[in-house]
Amino acid sequence: MIARNFPLLTIMILLICSFIMPIVKEAKTFKKLSIISMGASVVLNISTLIYIKYDGSFFYRVGHWDAPWGIELHIGMIEIIIGILFTLVASLVIWYSFYSVDTEIPKEKIRFYYLLINILIASLLGIVYSNDLFNSFVFIEVSTLASCGIVVIKDKKENIKATLKYLILSILGSGLFLMGIAFIYSITGNLNMTFIHNELAEIYIKYQNTILISLALFTVGLGVKSAMFPLHIWLPDAHSNAPSTSSALLSALVLKAFVFMLIKILLRVFSLEIVIQYRVLDLLLILGSIGMIFGSVLAIMQKNIKRVIAYSSVAQMGYIFYGIGLGNSLGLTISIFHIISHALTKSTLFLAVGSMMEQTGKNLSDLKGIGKEMPVTLGIFTIGAFSMVGIPILPGFISKWYFALATIDASKLIYLGVILLSSLLNAVYYFPIIINGYFGEENLKGKVFMSKNKPVKELLPVLILTVGIILVGIFNKGIINAINKSLI
Amino acid sequence: MKSTILYEVSKFLIPIIQLFGIYIIFHGHLSPGGGFAGGTIIGAGLILYRIVFGEEKAQEKLKYTKLLNLMCGSLITYGILKGYSFIVGGSNVHLFDIPLGKPGDILSGGLILPLNICVGIVVSVVIYFLFNLFYEGEI
Amino acid sequence: MMEGILNNYYETGAIILFGVGFVTLLMHNNLIKKIIGMNIMDTAVFLFFISKGYIEDRQAPIVRGVHKGVEGYINPIPTALMLTGIVVAVSMTAFALGLTVKIYEEYGTVDLGQIMKMRGDENDDS
Numbered sequence: 001m002i003a004r005n006f007p008l009l010t011i012m013i014l015l016i017c018s019f020i021m022p023i024v025k026e027a028k029t030f031k032k033l034s035i036i037s038m039g040a041s042v043v044l045n046i047s048t049l050i051y052i053k054y055d056g057s058f059f060y061r062v063g064h065w066d067a068p069w070g071i072e073l074h075i076g077m078i079e080i081i082i083g084i085l086f087t088l089v090a091s092l093v094i095w096y097s098f099y100s101v102d103t104e105i106p107k108e109k110i111r112f113y114y115l116l117i118n119i120l121i122a123s124l125l126g127i128v129y130s131n132d133l134f135n136s137f138v139f140i141e142v143s144t145l146a147s148c149g150i151v152v153i154k155d156k157k158e159n160i161k162a163t164l165k166y167l168i169l170s171i172l173g174s175g176l177f178l179m180g181i182a183f184i185y186s187i188t189g190n191l192n193m194t195f196i197h198n199e200l201a202e203i204y205i206k207y208q209n210t211i212l213i214s215l216a217l218f219t220v221g222l223g224v225k226s227a228m229f230p231l232h233i234w235l236p237d238a239h240s241n242a243p244s245t246s247s248a249l250l251s252a253l254v255l256k257a258f259v260f261m262l263i264k265i266l267l268r269v270f271s272l273e274i275v276i277q278y279r280v281l282d283l284l285l286i287l288g289s290i291g292m293i294f295g296s297v298l299a300i301m302q303k304n305i306k307r308v309i310a311y312s313s314v315a316q317m318g319y320i321f322y323g324i325g326l327g328n329s330l331g332l333t334i335s336i337f338h339i340i341s342h343a344l345t346k347s348t349l350f351l352a353v354g355s356m357m358e359q360t361g362k363n364l365s366d367l368k369g370i371g372k373e374m375p376v377t378l379g380i381f382t383i384g385a386f387s388m389v390g391i392p393i394l395p396g397f398i399s400k401w402y403f404a405l406a407t408i409d410a411s412k413l414i415y416l417g418v419i420l421l422s423s424l425l426n427a428v429y430y431f432p433i434i435i436n437g438y439f440g441e442e443n444l445k446g447k448v449f450m451s452k453n454k455p456v457k458e459l460l461p462v463l464i465l466t467v468g469i470i471l472v473g474i475f476n477k478g479i480i481n482a483i484n485k486s487l488i
Numbered sequence: 489m490k491s492t493i494l495y496e497v498s499k500f501l502i503p504i505i506q507l508f509g510i511y512i513i514f515h516g517h518l519s520p521g522g523g524f525a526g527g528t529i530i531g532a533g534l535i536l537y538r539i540v541f542g543e544e545k546a547q548e549k550l551k552y553t554k555l556l557n558l559m560c561g562s563l564i565t566y567g568i569l570k571g572y573s574f575i576v577g578g579s580n581v582h583l584f585d586i587p588l589g590k591p592g593d594i595l596s597g598g599l600i601l602p603l604n605i606c607v608g609i610v611v612s613v614v615i616y617f618l619f620n621l622f623y624e625g626e627i
Numbered sequence: 628m629m630e631g632i633l634n635n636y637y638e639t640g641a642i643i644l645f646g647v648g649f650v651t652l653l654m655h656n657n658l659i660k661k662i663i664g665m666n667i668m669d670t671a672v673f674l675f676f677i678s679k680g681y682i683e684d685r686q687a688p689i690v691r692g693v694h695k696g697v698e699g700y701i702n703p704i705p706t707a708l709m710l711t712g713i714v715v716a717v718s719m720t721a722f723a724l725g726l727t728v729k730i731y732e733e734y735g736t737v738d739l740g741q742i743m744k745m746r747g748d749e750n751d752d753s
Contacts, residue, residue, distance in 0.1 A: 520689065
């Protein structure tokens with residue numbers, strides 16, 4: 001029974017701990033505080049998962065007011081899995097950042113960096129858990145500010161420019177999202193998702209245009225924030241200029257929270273039966289497939305390794321939108337599974353690349369022969385890249401396999417070619433990095449084996465993430481079943 | 489700025505502005521107003537001080553670390569108080585019920601008054617910081 | 628159609644303002660104008676929301692003297708929501724302006740077109 005309080009408690013703990021950080025003096029103390037609060041939220045989330053496994057999903061009333069007036073949290077299996085994913089990845093990234101933060105961020109700003117990470121994760125958890133549209137909007141704004149903060153904290157020329165681009169497009173997205181809430185509020189008179197859903201089921205025939213407008217506003221608004229293909233232009237700059245730990249968080253978690261919000265709106269607010277009557281899902285399907293191909297094509301043209309991975313994010317977000325656009329429950333399930341697999345993989349890739357970039361340069365040509373100097377790091381990178389390309393057992397393969405099954409299920413066979421082409425394109429830009437890393441002959445001269453490798457202690461968080469990737473691949477059946485069961 | 493009139497007038501005016509802000513914060517649950525509005529007024533008083541008396545004097549009186557600690561302290565207080573009320577309300581336990589208060593009485597506002605004070609502190613400090621961000625010199 | 632637009636003139640005005648803000652945010656290269664456009668857009672949403680809560684011939688939801696029952700007052704929820712919205716918009720504006728000051732210090736201009744031309748060597752793609 002007490003486990004019902006844990007989701008709210010995680011958000012409160014993270015927020016309160018974040019504001020203790022500017023007060024404490026010692027650098028060690030706030031670093032400890034950051035990792036302890038994040039670790040505590042992982043533990044709390046896992047105990048909530050155990051509670052949900054036996055007692056089922058529940059609605060949690062925040063404060064003293066009942067549902068239509070007060071704010072409500074809805075915690076089901078999917079939400080708690082994503083919550084665990086977010087807190088786990090964040091705590092591993094924070095752990096990794098202890099060894100790299102001094103080189104990348106000015107010294108007097110480090111405490112604010114950890115403050116921002118805590119606020120960011122708290123607000124993302126809020127987006128995932130909340131069952132109230134306006135509350136989600138506030139959390140979205142908080143997370144936007146915090147994620148802009150962790151990009152700009154490096155305080156270089158390019159960072160500021162990239163952040164401004166990111167901020168302007170994010171503001172556009174939140175404006176559209178708020179307008180969408182305004183439209184839906186004006187016809188239903190509610191902000192609680194469950195109540196809006198019940199209201200819409202009765203009246204949607206009368207207000208078809210309004211529903212179409214607000215659906216479009218929600219889709220485009222959240223599409224800007226989660227880098228749907230033609231609206232992704234802020235992503236490569238922001239993700240490649242940020243410190244590598246921030247890139248890992250932004251790419252792995254922030255995009256995912258917004259896309260999950262979109263899934264929640266389509267599923268919980270409008271319900272699939274209503275959404276299917278409009279062409280919004282087709283739009284998502286087409287944009288997703290274009291993103292899958294063009295994200296990869298653009299990634300091939302890059303010279304900077306971080307930009308390659310950033311564009312690869314665009315392609316992978318394309319998969320998620322594609323899965324939503326298929327419009328059947330298998331497609332949605334696999335989209336959520338892909339959120340998990342991509343979050344783990346992309347954070348691993350960014351951290352591995354970050355530690356390579358510390359030692360060499362940021363261009364692809366600098367990484368030739370890196371396999372001799374940093375075999376462990378390149379090994380981790382290889383596993384991540386294999387998962388992205390879709391080598392069996394790894395989660396990337398499993399989600400691609402099920403995407404194909406879902407496509408057949410929805411009888412849209414033409415799109416199978418898109419999945420195949422996109423996988424091939426993925427291989428085109430990931431394999432050269434690996435092959436040049438291990439066998440790049442011309443740069444191998446004068447390089448000493450393991451000379452630049454980080455100590456295993458510093459690579460441990462990334463290794464744990466890699467183990468997580470493999471575990472998700474092995475236990476995919478259980479995860480997919482759990483998601484599928486609690487969908488809708 | 490070196491103008492005697494400005495100097496003397498603001499010496500007289502700043503305390504009044506701040507008193508007015510405090511009045512609005514304290515009456516937030518009885519009349520229109522509250523932490524946000526009152527905090528903005530106090531922040532405006534601090535900004536006036538900064539403009540008229542210059543950077544050095546303002547930094548001496550309103551130290552950056554002190555203000556930051558004050559702000560974080562009130563945020564933590566807000567978080568703990570409101571979090572307590574959230575958790576208690578959400579799980580339906582009644583360990584220690586905060587009084588609901590009765591209309592017309594300042595000190596019976598339940599949680600609203602302390603929360604308003606916290607919001608007032610945070611908003612005034614933030615407004616002052618924001619101004620300094622765009623004004624010449626450091627905070 | 629026309630009648631609906633004229634009867635709901637608050638909403639019509641809000642949508643027009645929203646369009647003005649949207650276009651200003653997207654089309655202008657000047658960063659300050661972009662921020663102004665963002666503010667116009669937010670204000671339009673506030674107007675839309677508050678007009679949804681307003682009911683003619685009713686009072687502001689403050690109890691003075693006797694409580695008149697639910698029929699006596701307008702819907703307070705949109706107003707309360709927009710108070711939060713205003714706070715969010717203020718912090719967004721402040722952050723954007725702070726970044727603009729930084730941009731001006733680094734690049735010497737607030738024109739986004741010129742800033743984008745001055746890109747580094749490694750970012751030479753679209």
